[in-house]
Every structure is written in structure tokens, then in C-alpha cells.
Amino acid sequence: MDSDKSHIDETTPRTHPRARRRTRQRSVIQRVLLEANRPLTPQDILLAAQARAPGLGIATVYRTIHTMMTEGTLVAVGIPGEAARYETAGKEHHHHFQCRECDGVFDIQGCPTDDLVKLAPKGFRLESHQVVLYGVCPPCTGMPA
Amino acid sequence: MDSDKSHIDETTPRTHPRARRRTRQRSVIQRVLLEANRPLTPQDILLAAQARAPGLGIATVYRTIHTMMTEGTLVAVGIPGEAARYETAGKEHHHHFQCRECDGVFDIQGCPTDDLVKLAPKGFRLESHQVVLYGVCPPCTGMPA
DNA sequence: ATGCTATTAATAAATCGCTATCAGAAAATC
DNA sequence: GATTTTCTGATAGCGATTTATTAATAGCAT
CATH class of the missing domain: 3.30.1490.190 (Ferric-uptake regulator, C-terminal dimerisarion domain)
Known part of the structure; x- marks a missing residue:
């Protein structure tokens, strides 16, 4: 049981999860970002996502941003004098x-x-x-x- | 005493002084900005100016920045994701x-x-x-x- | 269904950049 | 040089953004 994991090469030290789960919150946030088609602030994301996921918290927004950035599916967009915005990668x-x-x-x-x-x-x-x-x-x- | 001021039209509500004084600190900060020839952060200014004005405090840097911005001799330069920098106006x-x-x-x-x-x-x-x-x-x- | 554990919401707390406060220092004026 | 008032330095405070904490929730494999 325990020796089974011993050969796993943890080359990617994860700050957060090791096995992603598909949660409603994450899905909604990702959809919001995809449909926006422009950079959104964490607050923008929170507001838009709360419509589809009541009770969603700001911490989850930040966590999902980190997750997606790590995955490479999200990129940060900086505007002078403004907080970072985020938009989907690959454009x-x-x-x-x-x-x-x-x-x-x-x-x-x-x-x-x-x-x-x-x-x-x-x-x-x-x-x-x-x-x-x-x-x-x-x-x-x-x-x- | 009090009536003497009554005719003064304070069209420019000064946040700070009404009659500028030429202090060592202000001179040094202005010189640093002029000689830099590029945008500096308040911290940059502080470090550079402390060499010529020992004991200089960060508050004075910010105060002088405001003063110069009000005078129109300094402009803010925003770089994405960074704190504001300042450079001499007129370029x-x-x-x-x-x-x-x-x-x-x-x-x-x-x-x-x-x-x-x-x-x-x-x-x-x-x-x-x-x-x-x-x-x-x-x-x-x-x-x- | 059950159990394991990632995930979440709420919120406390840490950062960061900047501003306010205030007693003492120092220009400008007399 | 004495007086007046601005200016300064140190630091506490503030607003905004981001991260950490934690108990409870809920995917997902079995």
C-alpha cells in the first residue's frame, strides 16, 4: 500500500491539490473566464460566478486562478496602476x-x-x-x- | 488678525504648505529625480537621496512627490503590476x-x-x-x- | 453507499503602498 | 538672534488586495 507511492516522482511540487476534482465552483469560474473573452479582475470573476454558484467565496476565486495559472490555462494581464486581471491562455x-x-x-x-x-x-x-x-x-x- | 485673511481667495486648497521652503531634503530629492533621467520608485528615490541627506524618511519622499506633481514638475509612470514610478515632467x-x-x-x-x-x-x-x-x-x- | 481526501466558505491575518499624526528641527522673516 | 511657521522623521494607521486557517462539504474510487 505505502510502497506503491514510493516510485512516484514528484517533480512538480504542488502548492495545492495532487488530484484535481471537478467541482461546481471551479467549472463556473472557468466558464466565466472563457465566456468573458477579455481580462477580468478577481472581483469581476467573483461577481459573475456568484450568479451561477451562489455562496461562492473570493478565496475560491484566487485558488482557482492559481490552479489555472499553474496548469497554464490562464495568464495574468497587468494594466498600469491596476490590480492584475486574468484571461484564458492560448489566444x-x-x-x-x-x-x-x-x-x-x-x-x-x-x-x-x-x-x-x-x-x-x-x-x-x-x-x-x-x-x-x-x-x-x-x-x-x-x-x- | 483674523480679518486679514478673510479676503484671501483660497482657490487652490493646498493639502500641504502654502509657502514653500527650500530644504536640504527637497533639494536632494529633486536632484536625484533630475539626474536619474528615468522613472524612479519612491523607494529608489529614498535610497538615492539618503546618500546625500542622511536620515531622510520615506514620508518626505512622498510629500515631495506630491508637491512636485502639484507643481507640474513631476509625472507618474505606471508599469503593469508595479508601484508607480515618477519622472521629471516636460520630456x-x-x-x-x-x-x-x-x-x-x-x-x-x-x-x-x-x-x-x-x-x-x-x-x-x-x-x-x-x-x-x-x-x-x-x-x-x-x-x- | 462508504471512506478518503480534495475542496470550499468564512474569516482572520498578512502584505503592500501610501497617508495622517505629531513633536521636534530648521527655514524664512524680522 | 528671536520668532514664526513650515518641514521633517518616526511610526501608527488605513484601504485594498491576497494568503492562510479551519471546520465542514462534497467529488470520486472502491
């Missing part, structure tokens, strides 16, 4: 737009990568970049969604 | 590079503004933008400064 290279009215962050496509690469001065090894556009989103300009 | 439009080794932030010149403007999707009113390049700075690549 193609893109950047973000933040509305100064509602503070919402939206995905935008396209990127003048070549032009940005040229900005790196001599001696600086460029590895990645990030663009954030600021302004007002359609709903906040009075336009219908 | 022309530019962006920043952050070293993932030392976390230092450096000014870079040039900006493909036209290309970035095109990224804003229909219905989004673009007002400003920010570019952050990530990589390794010259000193951290082993190169001499």
Missing part, C-alpha cells in the same frame, strides 16, 4: 484597451510588432512588449453595445 | 523599457503613434496609449554601462 498575440469611464479592459487585435521592436535601444535585449490603449469604450460613449 | 512623448533582471525602468525614444492609433477598434474613442518593452538592460546583460 494569439494581442493587446488591450482600457476604458477610463468604466475601467473595463478589452482585447484588441493587431500589433505593429516590427515597429515596436525597433524602439529597443542598442544594448537592450528585447524579449516582449505590451501596448495599452486608453480611451472610452463603446457602451460608455453612449453607443449601444 | 517629449516617449515610452519605457523594464528590465526583468533588475526591474529597472528606462526611457526609450520614438513611438509608432500612427500605427498604434489604428489598433483602436471601431466604436472605441482612443485618447492615449502606452508601450512597455520588456527584456534585459545593458548592465544586466553583462555589458559595461
Whole structure:
């Protein structure tokens, strides 16, 4: 019984669980993130998920975020001066737009990568970049969604 | 005594002083910011300034930052996931590079503004933008400064 | 169904960045 | 140099975000 586990190579030291379980809370949070199609704050996630999983706690949101980040199914999106937001991994290279009215962050496509690469001065090894556009989103300009 | 002040129009409600004094601490902090030529965190400022003003406290750094921001001689620079940094105002439009080794932030010149403007999707009113390049700075690549 | 254990909700507590407080130090003014 | 009032340093406090704790709940394998 006990010797059966002795050969298991724990190369991935898990902070949390060793065998994942499919819980209602986790499913709902994952669905919220998938359907949002834009980066959400932990609070955003909590609010949206509580509609489908009453009683959901903020700690579970953070735990699920960690789990998904570890799995590689979620990535953090940082916006200057803001708490981290999270969006599903696997999207193609893109950047973000933040509305100064509602503070919402939206995905935008396209990127003048070549032009940005040229900005790196001599001696600086460029590895990645990030663009954030600021302004007002359609709903906040009075336009219908 | 009291009536003398009654005619003063306090249109600018000062959080802090009304008549600035030239103190050693303030001079040193301002010099640090001017000579840095790149955005510094309050902690950066504190460390650099303490060399020239022993005993300098963090509160004074924050106070001076506020004072200078109010004066318009300092602007805040936000880097995703980082505390605010500050650099002297008046520079022309530019962006920043952050070293993932030392976390230092450096000014870079040039900006493909036209290309970035095109990224804003229909219905989004673009007002400003920010570019952050990530990589390794010259000193951290082993190169001499 | 039962048992094992991952998971959860609630909440306490730790961080972090920044601000307020206040007595003493030090500019500016006389 | 004495006076006045700003300025400073030390530290407590605050708001926001994130993590740890813990007893109870609920997947999942048997």
C-alpha cells in the first residue's frame, strides 16, 4: 500500500491539490473566464460566478486562478496602476484597451510588432512588449453595445 | 488678525504648505529625480537621496512627490503590476523599457503613434496609449554601462 | 453507499503602498 | 538672534488586495 507511492516522482511540487476534482465552483469560474473573452479582475470573476454558484467565496476565486495559472490555462494581464486581471491562455498575440469611464479592459487585435521592436535601444535585449490603449469604450460613449 | 485673511481667495486648497521652503531634503530629492533621467520608485528615490541627506524618511519622499506633481514638475509612470514610478515632467512623448533582471525602468525614444492609433477598434474613442518593452538592460546583460 | 481526501466558505491575518499624526528641527522673516 | 511657521522623521494607521486557517462539504474510487 505505502510502497506503491514510493516510485512516484514528484517533480512538480504542488502548492495545492495532487488530484484535481471537478467541482461546481471551479467549472463556473472557468466558464466565466472563457465566456468573458477579455481580462477580468478577481472581483469581476467573483461577481459573475456568484450568479451561477451562489455562496461562492473570493478565496475560491484566487485558488482557482492559481490552479489555472499553474496548469497554464490562464495568464495574468497587468494594466498600469491596476490590480492584475486574468484571461484564458492560448489566444494569439494581442493587446488591450482600457476604458477610463468604466475601467473595463478589452482585447484588441493587431500589433505593429516590427515597429515596436525597433524602439529597443542598442544594448537592450528585447524579449516582449505590451501596448495599452486608453480611451472610452463603446457602451460608455453612449453607443449601444 | 483674523480679518486679514478673510479676503484671501483660497482657490487652490493646498493639502500641504502654502509657502514653500527650500530644504536640504527637497533639494536632494529633486536632484536625484533630475539626474536619474528615468522613472524612479519612491523607494529608489529614498535610497538615492539618503546618500546625500542622511536620515531622510520615506514620508518626505512622498510629500515631495506630491508637491512636485502639484507643481507640474513631476509625472507618474505606471508599469503593469508595479508601484508607480515618477519622472521629471516636460520630456517629449516617449515610452519605457523594464528590465526583468533588475526591474529597472528606462526611457526609450520614438513611438509608432500612427500605427498604434489604428489598433483602436471601431466604436472605441482612443485618447492615449502606452508601450512597455520588456527584456534585459545593458548592465544586466553583462555589458559595461 | 462508504471512506478518503480534495475542496470550499468564512474569516482572520498578512502584505503592500501610501497617508495622517505629531513633536521636534530648521527655514524664512524680522 | 528671536520668532514664526513650515518641514521633517518616526511610526501608527488605513484601504485594498491576497494568503492562510479551519471546520465542514462534497467529488470520486472502491
